[in-house]
Amino acid sequence: MRILYVEDEIRLAEAVTYLLKKADIAVDHTTSGSEGLDWALHGTYDCLVLDIMLPEVSGLEILRALREQGNTTPVIMLSALSQVDDKVKALEAGADDYLAKPFKTAELIARIKALCRRPPLQAERLLTFADLCYDADNRTVNGVTLTAKEAELLEHFLRHPDQTQSKAHLLAYVWGSETPAPDNYVEVYISYLRKKLRAAGSAVQIRAVRGLGYKLIWEQDAAAD
Amino acid sequence: MRILYVEDEIRLAEAVTYLLKKADIAVDHTTSGSEGLDWALHGTYDCLVLDIMLPEVSGLEILRALREQGNTTPVIMLSALSQVDDKVKALEAGADDYLAKPFKTAELIARIKALCRRPPLQAERLLTFADLCYDADNRTVNGVTLTAKEAELLEHFLRHPDQTQSKAHLLAYVWGSETPAPDNYVEVYISYLRKKLRAAGSAVQIRAVRGLGYKLIWEQDAAAD
DNA sequence: TGCGAAGCTGAAGACTGGCTGAAAATATAG
DNA sequence: CTATATTTTCAGCCAGTCTTCAGCTTCGCA
Numbered sequence: 001m002r003i004l005y006v007e008d009e010i011r012l013a014e015a016v017t018y019l020l021k022k023a024d025i026a027v028d029h030t031t032s033g034s035e036g037l038d039w040a041l042h043g044t045y046d047c048l049v050l051d052i053m054l055p056e057v058s059g060l061e062i063l064r065a066l067r068e069q070g071n072t073t074p075v076i077m078l079s080a081l082s083q084v085d086d087k088v089k090a091l092e093a094g095a096d097d098y099l100a101k102p103f104k105t106a107e108l109i110a111r112i113k114a115l116c117r118r119p120p121l122q123a124e125r126l127l128t129f130a131d132l133c134y135d136a137d138n139r140t141v142n143g144v145t146l147t148a149k150e151a152e153l154l155e156h157f158l159r160h161p162d163q164t165q166s167k168a169h170l171l172a173y174v175w176g177s178e179t180p181a182p183d184n185y186v187e188v189y190i191s192y193l194r195k196k197l198r199a200a201g202s203a204v205q206i207r208a209v210r211g212l213g214y215k216l217i218w219e220q221d222a223a224a225d
Numbered sequence: 226m227r228i229l230y231v232e233d234e235i236r237l238a239e240a241v242t243y244l245l246k247k248a249d250i251a252v253d254h255t256t257s258g259s260e261g262l263d264w265a266l267h268g269t270y271d272c273l274v275l276d277i278m279l280p281e282v283s284g285l286e287i288l289r290a291l292r293e294q295g296n297t298t299p300v301i302m303l304s305a306l307s308q309v310d311d312k313v314k315a316l317e318a319g320a321d322d323y324l325a326k327p328f329k330t331a332e333l334i335a336r337i338k339a340l341c342r343r344p345p346l347q348a349e350r351l352l353t354f355a356d357l358c359y360d361a362d363n364r365t366v367n368g369v370t371l372t373a374k375e376a377e378l379l380e381h382f383l384r385h386p387d388q389t390q391s392k393a394h395l396l397a398y399v400w401g402s403e404t405p406a407p408d409n410y411v412e413v414y415i416s417y418l419r420k421k422l423r424a425a426g427s428a429v430q431i432r433a434v435r436g437l438g439y440k441l442i443w444e445q446d447a448a449a450d
Numbered sequence: 451t452g453c454g455a456a457g458c459t460g461a462a463g464a465c466t467g468g469c470t471g472a473a474a475a476t477a478t479a480g
Numbered sequence: 481c482t483a484t485a486t487t488t489t490c491a492g493c494c495a496g497t498c499t500t501c502a503g504c505t506t507c508g509c510a
Contacts (some may be wrong), residue, residue, distance in 0.1 A: 147485080147486055147487080148486080148487090149486080149487070163362060164362050164363050172341075181488085182488095182489090183467095183468095184468090184488095184489080184490085185487090185488075185489095187467090187468060187469065187470085188469090188470080188487090188488080188489090189487090190468090190469085191468095191469060191470055191471095194469095208467085208468065208469090209363060209364060209370075210372070210373070210466095210467065210468080210496070210497075211373050211467075211497095212362075212363075212364060215363065372496080372497055372498085373497080373498095374497080374498070406499090407500090408456095408457095409457095409499095409500080409501085410498090410499080410500095412456090412457060412458065412459085413458085413459075413498090413499085413500090414498095415457090415458085416457095416458060416459055416460095417459095419458095420459095433456085433457065433458090435455095435456065435457080435506090435507065435508075436455095436456075436508095
């Protein structure tokens with residue numbers, strides 16, 4: 001698997017490149033937007049990772065130019081601004097995925113692999129966290145199939161990473177705010193989900209915060225970042 | 226799902242209310258800004274829809290008053306002026322979304338549902354003091370998890386930095402002024418907290434002021450033992 | 451210097467909130 | 481209509497938290 005990585009922050013680029021290579025992903029890296037566009041047009045990549053903020057030619061411009069040429073290579077945009085605005089612009093311009101800096105390299109890897117594995121079509125049906133990759137179309141996490149409720153629950157966690165979710169919230173989200181469902185439903189399904197995550201061989205765990213709710217955590221000596 | 230809708234154009238309000246109810250959203254409607262603020266403060270709503278232009282108390286004023294009270298209910302602002310200006314003001318005042326008139330009710334419904342699904346996105350509640358950083362959402366200080374009581378105690382110190390807190394005061398805050406809890410509770414939990422702060426490797430200490438209470442101090446020279 | 455009050459802390463026990471296996475109900479597939 | 485998968489319900493267990501207590505240390509004052 002070969003990707004093109006356009007990023008002007010040298011230090012970051014070197015670190016990320018190193019980790020990607022370790023994950024068996026061949027990387028062509030350049031700091032220049034125009035060079036990046038050139039390589040993207042003339043090389044063959046399984047995926048492009050473009051920083052938005054670049055001197056000269058921005059990541060967005062590269063993306064637009066490519067799509068104009070009919071190039072459909074999967075593209076992940078990076079941006080220091082975690083503003084919705086950037087994300088929207090990126091997706092509108094034809095990006096397949098978007099990642100806000102700072103990010104864990106493991107996450108970037110998960111997304112790259114996800115994008116390459118999948119043939120065409122828009123992203124967003126894919127959600128990732130650490131070494132997890134949830135596929136909403138098939139309702140699977142790292143290959144393990146989830147039931148409808150399990151999936152909704154996990155999806156909620158993935159859409160709000162690093163946030164503690166109260167039982168009441170999860171209940172409202174998964175079962176609807178009107179149901180007379182007891183908190184115990186959530187507990188039961190958290191239990192199911194944990195089993196599935198274990199089965200998926202993920203290092204991600206669901207931690208209970210007594211009295212507050214649950215959150216996803218990644219038990220790992222993250223050398224990445 | 227129940228929302229509060231403050232809108233002075235009767236005809237519009239009636240039409241919108243009708244459609245919202247059809248979409249299974251319970252609506253409390255008022256034409257008065259002051260009444261709206263009152264209801265918002267004393268009722269429980271999943272979402273507020275406020276027109277900006279109102280006689281007397283404007284939607285913006287309602288919003289600001291609410292946020293000042295620490296109320297974090299999702300708010301959608303409506304405005305006849307589709308000027309960027311209004312939108313910016315609304316968002317700055319703490320609105321979660323903005324919709325320009327005229328709008329399709331379907332869009333309003335979609336946005337209400339979206340906001341209600343989302344957990345209260347309040348910027349992570351962080352409190353700091355010297356080298357301490359307390360995360361109220363996860364109930365952790367510098368990574369160390371606190372229990373409920375420990376957390377409330379620390380929170381009180383952090384909200385009143387450099388002030389000596391009497392035991393009676395802390396007792397009332399954490400255990401409620403009605404409980405027959407003895408002063409010793411505070412001592413016990415101060416002890417626990419100290420242990421946690423040490424574990425967190427912080428240079429902040431809780432100093433007892435004999436006869437008065439406790440206060441936080443930063444022993445800059447005291448290496449973490 | 452010695453005494454009492456104030457403060458500290460370890461530990462035992464009570465009390466939850468949270469976890470999970472299993473059974474019952476329900477939906478879905480075959 | 482039967483078989484299977486999923487969801488709902490229940491109940492007991494467990495671990496983390498809170499209370500309570502007792503003995504110890506520290507401090508201020510006579």
